[in-house]
Amino acid sequence: MTLMRMNRRSVLAGAAATPLAMVAAPYVARGQSGVIKLLVPFPPGGSVDPIARMAQPSLQQRLGQTVIVENKPGASGSIGAAQVAKSPPDGTTWLFVFDTHAVNPVLIPNMPFDSVRDLDPVMLIGTAPYILACHPSRPWKTFADMVAAAKAKPDTISFGSVGSGSIGHLAMTQLGKRAGAQFVHSPYRGGGPAMNDALGGHIDSICGSAAITATQLKAEKLRGILSTGAKRMAAFPDIPTAAESGFPGFEAYAWWGVFAPANTPKEITDKFVTELRGALQEERAQKQLSETLQVDMRLGGPDELRTFFAEQMRVWGDVVRENNIKTD
Missing domain, CATH: 3.40.190.10 (Periplasmic binding protein-like II)
Known part of the structure; x- marks a missing residue:
């Protein structure tokens, strides 16, 4: 795909833009609006959608660009993930995922993308x-x-x-x-x-x-x-853990993360991580995440998500294989 060249006028016009806008500009393909898309591969009403939507207004302000949330549900999140995997690595498309993202590579045969090769880890938002x-x-x-x-x-x-x-x-x-x-x-x-x-x-x-x-x-x-946590939740002290219910050592966690198309430039990813972290640390978002959604906030960068994701794929991939779990 032909990349847009920045002439003198576009450089001057972009001088007042935010750092991400300036960093991303050389990679935005000709004809694109520069709108930043937060793609949620699930329908509204779950947990991934509200997290993206609570980040959207602050991200838009921080980045100085239009930020939209788009829902693309289907196949345990793999349909939306495939769309992002095929998107240009220009900082305009970001994938918000749920824990199914680590299971899909083993669960779904012939996925049209490789979860490790075609998507770059960006942020581990949190677990619950x-x-x-x-x-x-x-x-x-x-x-x-x-x-x-x-x-x-x-x-x-x-x-x-x-x-x-x-x-x-x-x-x-x-x-x-x-x-x-x-x-x-x-x-x-x-x-x-x-x-x-x-x-x-x-x-x-x-x-x-x-x-x-x-x-x-x-x-x-x-x-x-x-x-399924290691200990009882402070918000629900009367609900016993799986271990207390007769299954010692049993733990399982939901998690939320962000990925980008493979080969998204590091400076673009680093800027997005900084601004997304700032957005989710704002009092309103932090309260909703921690108190309403009961998310243990991690806000870890690409390296933390890469390690965590690999371990989740290993652990739950084994469960899928051992129990012969199939897609719907």
């Missing part, structure tokens, strides 16, 4: 435990109650997740396997649709990140059964 919660109309108070019900009537007790291969799905697969119980998995295209059916009682339970379950738990629209 998963919470298994049931509709208040269901009789279970503990995971042992759910296991007993599932053993009495195999393949009748359902749980929803954001999709096949999500950490919520894999965590319940492992817990059921260790407990000797068979649960029915109901995969959805995102946290919003899964939560809607959980609240409506259309599924028995949901294994969702604390980010999407916290509000409903506080409102007592769902009943917490167990969490």
